[in-house]
Amino acid sequence: MSDGATGPHDEKAPFRNPGWAGNTGEFDLTEADVRGTGFVGKRPLDGGHPSGASSFPYMLEEKSPEAALFEGPYRKRFDKIRSQYPEARAALLPCLNMAQEVRGHISAETMDQVAELLELSPAYVRGVATFYTMYNKRPVGRHLIQVCTNISCNLCGADEVLGAFLRETGTDLGETSEDGEFTIVEAECLAACGFPTCVQINSRYFENVSSDDVPAILERLKSQDD
Amino acid sequence: MAYPYTHEREVRMLSEHFGEPKARTVEGWKARGGYRALERAFELGPDQVTEEVKTSGLRGRGGAGFPAGVKWSFMPKKPSADRPHFLICNADESEPGTFKDRELIRWTPHQVLEGCLLAAYAIRARQCYVYLRGEFFEATQVLARALEEAYQAGYAGKNILGSGVDIDITLHVGAGAYICGEETGLMNSLEGRRGQPRVRPPFPAARGVFGMPSTVNNVETLSSVPHIVQNGGEWYRQYGTDQSPGTKLFCVSGHVNKPGNYELPLGFPLMELIEDVCGGMREGRKLKGVIPGGSSVPILSAEECVDCSLSYEGVIEAGSQLGCASVIVMDETTDMVKQVRRMVQFYAHESCGQCTPCREGSAWMTRVLKRIEDGRGTEEDLDALLEIGAQMTGTTICPLSDSAAAPVASSIQKFRDEYLALIRRGERVSAA
Numbered sequence: 104m105s106d107g108a109t110g111p112h113d114e115k116a117p118f119r120n121p122g123w124a125g126n127t128g129e130f131d132l133t134e135a136d137v138r139g140t141g142f143v144g145k146r147p148l149d150g151g152h153p154s155g156a157s158s159f160p161y162m163l164e165e166k167s168p169e170a171a172l173f174e175g176p177y178r179k180r181f182d183k184i185r186s187q188y189p190e191a192r193a194a195l196l197p198c199l200n201m202a203q204e205v206r207g208h209i210s211a212e213t214m215d216q217v218a219e220l221l222e223l224s225p226a227y228v229r230g231v232a233t234f235y236t237m238y239n240k241r242p243v244g245r246h247l248i249q250v251c252t253n254i255s256c257n258l259c260g261a262d263e264v265l266g267a268f269l270r271e272t273g274t275d276l277g278e279t280s281e282d283g284e285f286t287i288v289e290a291e292c293l294a295a296c297g298f299p300t301c302v303q304i305n306s307r308y309f310e311n312v313s314s315d316d317v318p319a320i321l322e323r324l325k326s327q328d329d
Numbered sequence: 330m331a332y333p334y335t336h337e338r339e340v341r342m343l344s345e346h347f348g349e350p351k352a353r354t355v356e357g358w359k360a361r362g363g364y365r366a367l368e369r370a371f372e373l374g375p376d377q378v379t380e381e382v383k384t385s386g387l388r389g390r391g392g393a394g395f396p397a398g399v400k401w402s403f404m405p406k407k408p409s410a411d412r413p414h415f416l417i418c419n420a421d422e423s424e425p426g427t428f429k430d431r432e433l434i435r436w437t438p439h440q441v442l443e444g445c446l447l448a449a450y451a452i453r454a455r456q457c458y459v460y461l462r463g464e465f466f467e468a469t470q471v472l473a474r475a476l477e478e479a480y481q482a483g484y485a486g487k488n489i490l491g492s493g494v495d496i497d498i499t500l501h502v503g504a505g506a507y508i509c510g511e512e513t514g515l516m517n518s519l520e521g522r523r524g525q526p527r528v529r530p531p532f533p534a535a536r537g538v539f540g541m542p543s544t545v546n547n548v549e550t551l552s553s554v555p556h557i558v559q560n561g562g563e564w565y566r567q568y569g570t571d572q573s574p575g576t577k578l579f580c581v582s583g584h585v586n587k588p589g590n591y592e593l594p595l596g597f598p599l600m601e602l603i604e605d606v607c608g609g610m611r612e613g614r615k616l617k618g619v620i621p622g623g624s625s626v627p628i629l630s631a632e633e634c635v636d637c638s639l640s641y642e643g644v645i646e647a648g649s650q651l652g653c654a655s656v657i658v659m660d661e662t663t664d665m666v667k668q669v670r671r672m673v674q675f676y677a678h679e680s681c682g683q684c685t686p687c688r689e690g691s692a693w694m695t696r697v698l699k700r701i702e703d704g705r706g707t708e709e710d711l712d713a714l715l716e717i718g719a720q721m722t723g724t725t726i727c728p729l730s731d732s733a734a735a736p737v738a739s740s741i742q743k744f745r746d747e748y749l750a751l752i753r754r755g756e757r758v759s760a761a
């Protein structure tokens with residue numbers, strides 16, 4: 104992840120909606136403070152300490168559907184993950200997460216590879232992978248934009264925010280824009296209901312988003328890796 | 330200035346250090362009194378730790394409100410070599426309206442970890458899993474970093490602080506499914522299965538994750554434990570009510586001027602939370618209703634809110650449940666039918682599909698509500714909705730089905746006029 108503090112805005116300046124939590128006025132925290140990126144630093148690809156090895160988010164700037172899986176540092180990370188559970192099966196979600204981190208989505212072939220790695224049947228892995236909504240079953244844009252339209256956000260204008268994203272990018276719900284930049288989907292509650300509307304863009308939350316903020320957010324995304 | 334809003338009537342125990350980036354580091358946390366409870370626990374011994382938590386009356390903050398100390402005492406007293414115990418910290422927070430666990434993790438990761446260590450020690454577990462919601466990338470990174478520091482400082486791993494106690498903590502990241510917050514669904518998911526709830530009995534304390542004795546507690550429950558162990562169970566009881574001791578993070582969202590997390594003693598009056606702490610209703614509008622505990626609990630009408638006190642027993646008396654204390658405030662402009670439809674649509678999407686009343690009922694209700702919303706409903710639809718809701722209640726493996734039915738029944742009962750207006754005139758009582 105490029106450091107959350109970088110961006111077109113002056114991080115100290117109080118401006119409405121940079122898209123990070125607590126943008127409510129009277130405080131003096133930087134975006135890096137709020138996001139915790141200053142504390143986290145850059146975590147190594149091999150997963151670092153085994154206790155957190157399965158917690159690695161997808162943050163690679165370039166994803167490649169053909170990339171090798173579970174090799175090099177990823178193999179090391181897999182071994183650490185595997186060491187945390189009494190059964191190999193329990194490493195399934197962490198492995199699927201890792202595959203999506205590298206490849207951007209989970210194709211049927213990817214599922215089969217994971218099945219082989221963990222000595223599970225391909226049918227079993229498909230059954231599990233399709234249960235969970237975070238696995239993209241097909242490729243998505245460079246920025247996956249998930250707009251929460253659940254109750255708290257909905258009360259505060261989430262439908263308009265969703266509409267603004269669709270309008271500004273000229274895409275249909277669930278489709279990817281022609282330049283491959285954006286895929287926009289509706290999300291269920293993201294657990295940021297006090298900062299409506301909450302929009303998750305790749306691994307990052309944008310909060311207190313109003314429909315007026317949408318053009319600036321899209322501008323920021325275009326000029327920045329996420 | 331603290332983050333993002335605070336109020337003088339708050340009692341900031343869990344949230345004292347929200348907004349202080351330094352509190353995330355192990356050094357910063359120690360400087361704020363962190364990890365002293367762990368030292369004290371090793372002096373007390375596991376049974377005494379459980380006793381203190383029992384004395385405190387701390388109730389589970391994940392929704393059900395079950396006393397934490399009592400839950401711990403269900404665990405076998407001695408793990409055998411082939412029956413290890415497990416602790417699971419439930420960080421799958423996804424109940425609509427709830428946004429406290431993410432804040433606890435991102436601001437006070439060591440408070441969460443210390444709570445996990447204390448609970449694991451009390452139930453004699455050598456392994457704790459923190460099941461984190463997949464969407465929580467940032468919070469998870471913060472927790473992973475803090476955990477690494479905790480290992481380096483000797484607070485986790487082998488022979489913690491020279492006590493001879495070994496406790497490992499592992500972060501486990503989910504992949505998007507509300508039902509994995511339900512504790513048996515969570516255990517299936519942790520094992521690498523579909524996150525479908527299990528039939529009880531057996532209960533987790535007998536056969537939990539990997540078939541072993543397990544305890545599941547919410548992030549906020551565990552975050553409260555260091556304060557109780559440090560200061561004693563009696564001390565904790567100075568806050569809150571007799572049946573609902575302690576402080577609680579209230580997640581206030583919707584049509585108030587200052588939404589956010591506020592830590593208040595349980596039993597705080599609902600109207601004072603809205604009017605005083607949260608700066609009143611947006612644009613001075615009138616209150617229409619409140620969902621006091623996240624979208625799974627019945628809606629309270631404005632009249633029912635007047636005398637409602639925010640304790641577990643107080644909210645039941647008012648006609649709903651405290652749940653996770655996720656207070657969703659709706660003003661007079663709220664399109665109730667649309668909002669109820671949106672909530673039910675969520676449950677239809679999240680139903681794991683095992684039980685027919687839940688899977689079919691929630692999908693069916695969504696369609697009927699949509700029809701009414703679009704001005705194509707009939708009065709019979711309302712009876713049918715209530716009928717289906719009754720069939721969905723108490724008939725399934727887990728309570729998700731009941732949760733889907735609750736807002737429908739309570740809104741038809743309390744806001745019937747709005748439904749009728751849509752049905753009769755094909756138009757909304759109030760535009761959203």
Ligand SMILES: Cc1cc2nc3c(=O)[nH]c(=O)nc-3n(C[C@H](O)[C@H](O)[C@H](O)COP(=O)(O)O)c2cc1C
Nearest residue numbers: 389390391419421422423510511512546547550729
């Ligand atoms: C459908 C459903 C979803 C749930 N989601 C969560 C959740 O996201 N987080 C949580 O802590 N508890 C959740 N629970 C409650 C858990 O099943 C469990 O009671 C709780 O984690 C126990 O912890 P506590 O005793 O500390 O509250 C959910 C329950 C149900 C029925």
Ligand code: SF4
Nearest residue numbers: 681683684687725727
């Ligand atoms: S009630 Fe619904 S969510 Fe719960 S187990 Fe049954 S089908 Fe699954």
Ligand code: FES
Nearest residue numbers: 251256292293296
């Ligand atoms: S309702 Fe949108 S984040 Fe919870």
